[in-house]
Amino acid sequence: MNSIGIQVLNALKGEINEIDYLRYIKQLTYDETESKSNLAIYRAPNALIANWVRTKFSDKIAHLFEIKTNIKPTVSILIQSASTSAAPAQNQAVVVNTERPSGSLLNPSYTFQNFVVGDSNNFAFIAAKNVSEKPGVVYNPLFIYGGVGLGKTHLMQSVGNVMLAQGKTVIYTSVEQFLNDFSRHLNNRTMDRFKDKYRKCDLLLIDDIQFLSNKNQIQEEFFHTFDALRNENKQIIITSDKPPKKIGGLEERLKSRFESGLVADIQPPELETKIEIIKKKCEINRVKLDREVINYVATIIENNTREIEGILSKLNAYSQLMGVDITIEFARNVLKEQMAEKRSNITTDLIMDTIAKELNIKPSEIRSKSRNSNIVYARRIAIYLARSLTPNSMPQLAQYFGMKDHTAVSHTMKKIQELMKNDEDFRMKIEELSNKVSIATPE
Numbered sequence: 001m002n003s004i005g006i007q008v009l010n011a012l013k014g015e016i017n018e019i020d021y022l023r024y025i026k027q028l029t030y031d032e033t034e035s036k037s038n039l040a041i042y043r044a045p046n047a048l049i050a051n052w053v054r055t056k057f058s059d060k061i062a063h064l065f066e067i068k069t070n071i072k073p074t075v076s077i078l079i080q081s082a083s084t085s086a087a088p089a090q091n092q093a094v095v096v097n098t099e100r101p102s103g104s105l106l107n108p109s110y111t112f113q114n115f116v117v118g119d120s121n122n123f124a125f126i127a128a129k130n131v132s133e134k135p136g137v138v139y140n141p142l143f144i145y146g147g148v149g150l151g152k153t154h155l156m157q158s159v160g161n162v163m164l165a166q167g168k169t170v171i172y173t174s175v176e177q178f179l180n181d182f183s184r185h186l187n188n189r190t191m192d193r194f195k196d197k198y199r200k201c202d203l204l205l206i207d208d209i210q211f212l213s214n215k216n217q218i219q220e221e222f223f224h225t226f227d228a229l230r231n232e233n234k235q236i237i238i239t240s241d242k243p244p245k246k247i248g249g250l251e252e253r254l255k256s257r258f259e260s261g262l263v264a265d266i267q268p269p270e271l272e273t274k275i276e277i278i279k280k281k282c283e284i285n286r287v288k289l290d291r292e293v294i295n296y297v298a299t300i301i302e303n304n305t306r307e308i309e310g311i312l313s314k315l316n317a318y319s320q321l322m323g324v325d326i327t328i329e330f331a332r333n334v335l336k337e338q339m340a341e342k343r344s345n346i347t348t349d350l351i352m353d354t355i356a357k358e359l360n361i362k363p364s365e366i367r368s369k370s371r372n373s374n375i376v377y378a379r380r381i382a383i384y385l386a387r388s389l390t391p392n393s394m395p396q397l398a399q400y401f402g403m404k405d406h407t408a409v410s411h412t413m414k415k416i417q418e419l420m421k422n423d424e425d426f427r428m429k430i431e432e433l434s435n436k437v438s439i440a441t442p443e
């Protein structure tokens with residue numbers, strides 16, 4: 001009879017697609033000696049597989065345990081020790097609690113050294129760095145806002161890791177955890193313990209504060225926690241997807257507290273920064289990609305840097321499974337599906353809108369007969385993308401763009417293809433635009 005851990009994986013096999021099973025689940029071994037009824041430990045051959053299983057499957061695994069044993073365990077995906085000798089800290093990074101502990105669980109790879117600085121995030125980076133050097137003194141609170149996957153959690157945890165290494169007490173929490181913790185202590189009549197915990201730490205990191213919106217009781221509690229900490233010069237760092245002013249359903253006094261320190265934004269990364277981030281992630285995860293593949297990956301991710309790890313994991317798993325190197329052709333092939341999904345709804349109008357926005361030219365100008373070089377440039381790219389990404393024929397495009405006939409379209413196509421072949425920067429620009437189109441949504 002198989003151990004319970006293996007039985008669960010076999011049950012999971014029936015619920016997920018075969019490729020995912022072979023790629024990830026089949027690579028796991030169950031640690032029978034270390035696991036307990038409320039703690040299931042699996043080991044993965046590398047950090048990528050571990051991360052992937054953690055984000056995609058650990059909830060499912062916990063659930064299947066519960067069905068079989070009536071106990072929902074915490075599922076931990078650790079890395080097999082032999083392959084991780086070079087990165088001892090990784091073990092901590094991939095311990096996952098399906099219940100999400102309320103204490104500080106920092107990702108040890110979220111450090112300032114691992115953060116790539118570019119124009120888009122320079123300001124927030126410097127602010128966080130200063131805070132880590134003089135916590136509670138320079139900017140309190142530090143409020144970091146920006147879109148999904150732009151590195152807010154990474155930056156706030158970088159401060160956490162610095163202070164943790166100095167033996168300080170760091171709490172990292174989400175609004176949800178804070179709320180759960182609060183309710184639990186309220187029910188158990190142990191509010192003094194709750195207060196002790198949150199008001200006596202050296203650094204409080206609250207991630208994604210926008211979720212405080214319209215939750216009145218917890219806003220009240222948070223307000224008092226905030227004041228207590230700040231009066232003691234304890235550092236608070238907050239992240240959000242928007243600036244304080246724009247968070248709806250939030251008490252005015254909280255908004256003004258949030259604005260009383262420093263508010264720093266993070267913008268979407270430029271292409272060069274994306275490339276550097278990918279290189280960094282390759283280094284951390286020990287994945288080898290050549291320049292061409294790195295550039296390609298940089299063009300397919302939009303602004304959400306979080307996609308990078310998923311893509312690297314996918315490339316790595318496939319190449320291990322098939323025993324081949326990750327070449328550009330291989331990468332294109334593996335990621336084709338991903339792109340195809342994004343590309344199914346593209347129209348010429350959408351292409352025009354995207355290019356107009358990106359190149360700062362009006363759609364009407366692109367379709368005009370102007371010979372202005374910027375406009376000609378935009379028009380050629382629009383034609384090229386429309387031909388590559390939509391089912392429109394050359395005569396249809398000639399009509400759309402007000403050209404004589406299809407030979408004019410064909411001429412433009414040749415011109416762009418030639419440029420792409422000879423000019424790597426241009427090719428990347430086109431790929432980037434093409435991917436922008438792929439993920440744009442019609443207004």
Ligand code: ADP
Nearest residue numbers: 114115116148149150151152153154277305306
């Ligand atoms: P957010 O909290 O803003 O949604 P995260 O901090 O979770 O984003 O970042 C998503 C992923 O992208 C993480 O793996 C993070 O390490 C990585 N990342 C984002 N920005 C950078 C950067 N500038 N340098 C290195 N890694 C980054």
Ligand code: MG
Nearest residue numbers: 152153154207
């Ligand atoms: Mg985050």
